[in-house]
Amino acid sequence: MKYIDDFRDRDLIDKLIQSIHRDVQTDKQYRLMEFCGGHTHSLYRYGLLELLPDNIKMIHGPGCPVCVLPRGRLDNAIVLAEHPDVILCSYGDMLRVPASGKKTLLKARAEGGDVRMVYSTTDALQVARDNPDKQVVFFAVGFETTTPPTASVLKIVEQQEIKNFSVFCNHVLTPPAMRGILAQDDVTIDGFVGPGHVSTVIGRDAYGFAARDYGKPVVVSGFEPLDLLRGIQLLVRQLNEGRSEVENEYSRAVTDTGNTVAQQLMDEVFSLREQFEWRGLGMIPGSALQISDAYADYDAEKRFNTPPVSSSDHNACECAAILCGRKRPEDCKVFGTACTPENPLGSCMVSSEGACAAYYTYGRHQKRIAS
Amino acid sequence: MSKVTYLRKLDVKCGTIEMSHGGGGRAMSQLVEELFMKYFDNELLRQQNDQASFAVPAGRMVMATDAHVISPLFFPGGDIGSLSIHGTINDVAMAGAKPLYLAAAFVIEEGFPLSDLERVVASMAKVSKTAGVPVVTGDTKVVERGNADGLYITTTGVGVVPEGIQLSGDLAKAGDHVILSGAIGNHGMAILSQRQNLSFSTSIESDSAALHTLVEEMLKASSNIRCLRDATRGGLAAVLNEWAQQSEVGFTIDEQQIPVHEQVAGACELLGLDPLYVANEGKLVAVVPADESAAVLNAMHNHPLGQEAAIIGEVVNDARRFVSMQTRYGGTRMVDWLTAEQLPRIC
Numbered sequence: 001m002k003y004i005d006d007f008r009d010r011d012l013i014d015k016l017i018q019s020i021h022r023d024v025q026t027d028k029q030y031r032l033m034e035f036c037g038g039h040t041h042s043l044y045r046y047g048l049l050e051l052l053p054d055n056i057k058m059i060h061g062p063g064c065p066v067c068v069l070p071r072g073r074l075d076n077a078i079v080l081a082e083h084p085d086v087i088l089c090s091y092g093d094m095l096r097v098p099a100s101g102k103k104t105l106l107k108a109r110a111e112g113g114d115v116r117m118v119y120s121t122t123d124a125l126q127v128a129r130d131n132p133d134k135q136v137v138f139f140a141v142g143f144e145t146t147t148p149p150t151a152s153v154l155k156i157v158e159q160q161e162i163k164n165f166s167v168f169c170n171h172v173l174t175p176p177a178m179r180g181i182l183a184q185d186d187v188t189i190d191g192f193v194g195p196g197h198v199s200t201v202i203g204r205d206a207y208g209f210a211a212r213d214y215g216k217p218v219v220v221s222g223f224e225p226l227d228l229l230r231g232i233q234l235l236v237r238q239l240n241e242g243r244s245e246v247e248n249e250y251s252r253a254v255t256d257t258g259n260t261v262a263q264q265l266m267d268e269v270f271s272l273r274e275q276f277e278w279r280g281l282g283m284i285p286g287s288a289l290q291i292s293d294a295y296a297d298y299d300a301e302k303r304f305n306t307p308p309v310s311s312s313d314h315n316a317c318e319c320a321a322i323l324c325g326r327k328r329p330e331d332c333k334v335f336g337t338a339c340t341p342e343n344p345l346g347s348c349m350v351s352s353e354g355a356c357a358a359y360y361t362y363g364r365h366q367k368r369i370a371s
Numbered sequence: 372m373s374k375v376t377y378l379r380k381l382d383v384k385c386g387t388i389e390m391s392h393g394g395g396g397r398a399m400s401q402l403v404e405e406l407f408m409k410y411f412d413n414e415l416l417r418q419q420n421d422q423a424s425f426a427v428p429a430g431r432m433v434m435a436t437d438a439h440v441i442s443p444l445f446f447p448g449g450d451i452g453s454l455s456i457h458g459t460i461n462d463v464a465m466a467g468a469k470p471l472y473l474a475a476a477f478v479i480e481e482g483f484p485l486s487d488l489e490r491v492v493a494s495m496a497k498v499s500k501t502a503g504v505p506v507v508t509g510d511t512k513v514v515e516r517g518n519a520d521g522l523y524i525t526t527t528g529v530g531v532v533p534e535g536i537q538l539s540g541d542l543a544k545a546g547d548h549v550i551l552s553g554a555i556g557n558h559g560m561a562i563l564s565q566r567q568n569l570s571f572s573t574s575i576e577s578d579s580a581a582l583h584t585l586v587e588e589m590l591k592a593s594s595n596i597r598c599l600r601d602a603t604r605g606g607l608a609a610v611l612n613e614w615a616q617q618s619e620v621g622f623t624i625d626e627q628q629i630p631v632h633e634q635v636a637g638a639c640e641l642l643g644l645d646p647l648y649v650a651n652e653g654k655l656v657a658v659v660p661a662d663e664s665a666a667v668l669n670a671m672h673n674h675p676l677g678q679e680a681a682i683i684g685e686v687v688n689d690a691r692r693f694v695s696m697q698t699r700y701g702g703t704r705m706v707d708w709l710t711a712e713q714l715p716r717i718c
Contacts, residue, residue: 004636004637004640008699008700010699010700010701013700014700014701044704045698045704046698046699046700046702046704047696047697047698047700047701047702047703047704048700048702049702050702050703051700051701051702225700341710342710360707361705361707362704362705362707363704363705364705365691365693365695365703365705366703
C-alpha cells in the first residue's frame with residue numbers, strides 16, 4: 001500500500017465528505033477539538049475545513065510543544081547556549097522562537113553561541129562523541145512522541161558513562177493537558193480528535209478518562225486527509241447516537257495499550273513534575289516530566305543550576321482562550337498585524353503547528369466571521 | 372608570444388591551494404594558466420588581460436550576477452561549478468536576453484585540494500561550452516584556512532535583449548496564465564540527501580540546467596510573454612509571491628497541475644518540507660496572456676527541458692496580493708511568502 005497516495009485518494013475523500021454531510025443533523029452543532037498541532041496543520045494545509053459542513057466547528061488544541069513551552073524555559077536554553085563550553089543541540093522549530101528581549105537561539109548563534117540543529121537525540125549524542133572537550137546539552141521538547149527517544153539515549157549515556165552529555169528536559173504529557181482543558185468552567189468542546197503519533201506511544205486506552213469522567217468521545221486519528229475526515233465522521237456519529245467512547249481510526253499505527261517498551265523506558269528515566277507552567281494555559285499539575293533521580297547526573301538543570309524563570313505573555317495575546325477553544329485566531333486583535341510568524345507575540349503564532357500560525361500561513365485568504 | 376616557463380608543473384593530483392596562489396605573482400599566474408585557462412580556453416581569455424573587451428550587438432544589454440556558497444560542493448546532478456554557470460546564464464535569459472559572456476571570480480580556502488578545484492573548473496568549462504557562453508574573464512583570491520568553507524564562486528553574465536521583448540515582474544495582468552516548465556523540488560532534495568546529518572538514499576538528482584534555449588523557443592512562440600523567472604531559492608512559491616507584490620495582483624494555482632516526481636514528494640514528506648518552497652536550478656515560471664499560453668506550452672513541450680511543462684494557474688485581481696492554491700481535495704490554502712529559506716546554503 002502506498003500510504004501517502006492511498007490515504008489522499010480524491011475519489012474516496014469526495015465520497016467521505018458527502019457521507020459526512022449526510023451524517024450531520026441540521027439542528028446540531030458539533031464542536032470538535034483536534035488536540036494535536038500536527039492535525040491543525042494538516043486541516044489547513046490540505047484545505048479540508050471548507051469542505052466540512054458548516055455546523056462542524058474544529059477547535060484547535062494546545063498540542064504543539066513548541067507553542068506551549070513557557071518563555072522562561074527558552075531563556076534558560078539560551079543562557080546554556082551562551083556558555084563558552086556548551087554546545088546546545090535543538091530541534092529546528094525551536095531556533096526562531098522569541099524568548100525574553102526578543103532573543104532567539106538563532107540570534108544567540110549569530111552572537112557566538114554554539115547552537116546546532118539536530119533531527120534526533122541520537123544526532124545530539126553523536127555531537128557529544130565528536131566533541132569530547134565540550135559539554136553537549138540536548139534541548140528536549142515534545143509530547144510523548146519524542147520522549148522515548150530521549151529516554152533511550154539517556155540510558156545509553158548512563159551505561160557508557162558519557163560525561164559530556166546532558167538533557168534539558170521539557171517533555172510534556174497529553175492526558176493531563178486534556179484534563180486541564182476539560183476541567184475548566186466553560187468547556188464548549190463536544191469531542192476530541194485524538195493525537196496520532198502520541199497515541200502510538202501511550203495507546204488508545206489512555207483517553208478512557210475523557211469518555212468515562214467527562215462524557216466526551218475521542219477518536220484517535222492519523223494525519224492524512226482520509227484519516228482526519230474519517231476521525232471527524234466517527235465523532236459525528238458518536239454524538240448523534242449519544243455515545244462517548246474512545247475509538248481508534250489510526251489502527252495501522254496505534255494499538256490499545258500503545259508501545260509498552262517505550263512506556264517502561266519513560267518510567268525508568270523520567271519522573272513526574274509536580275506541576276509545570278504551560279504557555280497560555282498556566283500551571284497544570286502532573287503534566288510534565290523531569291529526569292529521574294537514577295539519571296540525575298545527566299540532568300542539565302542540575303549540572304548547570306538553571307534557575308526557574310517565569311514570564312508572562314503580551315497583554316493583547318489571546319492564546320490562552322484560543323488554546324482552550326474559546327476564541328479563534330481571527331478573534332485576536334493583534335492577529336496578523338502586530339502578531340505574525342515573523343514577530344510572534346504569543347505561543348500560537350510561534351510554531352508552524354500553532355493554531356494562529358497555521359491559519360495565518362494557510363488560511364487567512366478566507367477570512368471567516370467568528371460565530 | 373613566448374610562454375612563461377615554471378620550474379614544476381602544477382601538482383593537480385596531490386597539491387593544494389596555498390596563499391601564494393592568490394598573491395598576484397608567479398604562483399597565481401601558473402594556477403590561472405595551467406588550470407583556468409586550460410579548461411576555459413577561448414580567444415578573449417587567451418589575451419590574459421584583467422578584463423575582456425568585446426563588441427556588443429545593438430539593443431538593450433542585460434547583466435546579472437550570482438554568488439555561490441552551496442554546501443556540499445559536489446552533489447548528484449552537478450557541483451558548485453556547473454551550478455554557477457547555469458545560474459547566471461538563467462538570470463540573463465529570464466530577461467529574454469541571449470547570454471553572451473560570463474565572468475567568474477573564485478575565493479578559495481587555503482588547503483583546498485587542487486584535484487577538487489580542477490573538477491569544478493572542468494565542470495564549468497563543459498557546461499559553458501555546451502551552452503555556448505564562454506567565461507572570458509575572472510579573478511582568483513585565496514583566504515586563510517578556516518574561511519570560505521572550501522570554495523565560493525561569483526559569476527556575472529551579460530546578454531542582449533532582442534527588439535520588442537519586454538519582460539518584467541510588474542507586468543502580470545488578471546486573466547493571464549501561469550506556466551511552470553517542469554517538476555519541482557529536485558535540486559533542494561538532491562542537496563539535502565547529501566547533508567551529513569540527513570543522508571537518505573535516493574536517486575534524486577539536481578535539475579541544474581541552462582534554460583536560455585528553452586526561453587528562446589518560448590519567445591518565438593509568443594512575443595507577449597509578460598514575466599519570466601527561474602524558481603531558485605524559495606521555490607515556485609517565492610516567484611509567485613514576488614510577482615504578486617510587483618504586479619499588485621493575486622495568483623490562484625491548482626495543486627493537481629504542478630508536477631512533482633514521486634521520489635521528491637516522498638523525501639519532502641519524510642522531512643516535513645513543502646515542494647512549493649524547495650529550490651530548483653533548472654525550472655522557470657512564466658506569465659503568459661491566456662490566448663497565447665497554448666502556443667508557448669507547445670513550444671516548451673518540444674524542448675528537452677520543457678517536456679513536463681504545464682499551465683498551473685492564473686493571475687487574478689487581489690488587492691491583498693495573495694497566492695492561493697486549490698488543493699488536491701477541492702479545498703483551498705494560501706501559498707504564503709515565507710520569511711526565511713527552509714534550507715540554508717542551497718545555491
